[in-house]
Amino acid sequence: MSDGPVRAAVLGSPIAHSLSPLLHRAAHRGMGLDWTYSAVECAEPGLPGFLRGLDSSWAGLSLTMPLKRAVIPLLDSVSDLARAVGGVNTVLLREDGRHGENTDVHGIVAALGEAGVTAPGSAVVLGGGATACSALAALHRLGLPEAVVLVRDRSRATLVEEAAERLGSRISVRPLSFAEDAGARAELVISTLPAGAADGFADALRCEGLLDVVYSPWPTRSAVAVAALGGTVVGGLSMLLHQAAAQVSLMTGRTDVPVELMRQAVAAPGAAGG
Numbered sequence: 001m002s003d004g005p006v007r008a009a010v011l012g013s014p015i016a017h018s019l020s021p022l023l024h025r026a027a028h029r030g031m032g033l034d035w036t037y038s039a040v041e042c043a044e045p046g047l048p049g050f051l052r053g054l055d056s057s058w059a060g061l062s063l064t065m066p067l068k069r070a071v072i073p074l075l076d077s078v079s080d081l082a083r084a085v086g087g088v089n090t091v092l093l094r095e096d097g098r099h100g101e102n103t104d105v106h107g108i109v110a111a112l113g114e115a116g117v118t119a120p121g122s123a124v125v126l127g128g129g130a131t132a133c134s135a136l137a138a139l140h141r142l143g144l145p146e147a148v149v150l151v152r153d154r155s156r157a158t159l160v161e162e163a164a165e166r167l168g169s170r171i172s173v174r175p176l177s178f179a180e181d182a183g184a185r186a187e188l189v190i191s192t193l194p195a196g197a198a199d200g201f202a203d204a205l206r207c208e209g210l211l212d213v214v215y216s217p218w219p220t221r222s223a224v225a226v227a228a229l230g231g232t233v234v235g236g237l238s239m240l241l242h243q244a245a246a247q248v249s250l251m252t253g254r255t256d257v258p259v260e261l262m263r264q265a266v267a268a269p270g271a272a273g274g
Contacts, residue, residue, distance in 0.1 A: 010064065020062050077099045092250055118142065120209065219233070
């Protein structure tokens, strides 16, 4: 590392709404680290040049849409989990090169575990993108190597099908209209859909637990519907918190990450307003 503050950042497009700076800066303060952490607007075309321009002051990067898959061919090494999921959300800038990790899976498992959901007997995943692939890996860790996956466009389910094959998971892919017609019935539903996309069939959800990756606006209609039936509801902010804590640990090489300080940072009024 060079003299001066160690640098890290979150990259994506759009990025202005990201809560990652609040989370990581709170962790760095709590750990007594003289680090900087910024949000950088970066789409796929700009990613190779950005990576080439990093010097020895940089420790790592957090990646969000649309960079989690695009970064893989630009890395020197990728963890087995990130390779299986097909998405990297963390880049570690090490002496031996750029290394890719995935902490989204940990974020899902930890968020569910914090709410007491540790061994679901059945699951439905809403959506077929990168986060849905992480959801399949999380379910596998929780002892459930199978799920029903509901997607808007059956022809665009290749990503999640390929991830399931690499993970050794068994999935049944059906259209989202299945949720509207028959209801999403499972012990656990994990919604990886963007804000508002599940509103039309929120009342059809029949589950004991719901993890909705949306954190703003909150609560979602799905969260309200499941809570009204007495189900356990986990919001995207909890997943975001735990995946960020894992990123901090990876980037710093330390395990004393102040998770509660990070939680307080994003619980402040206005923190989740974007």
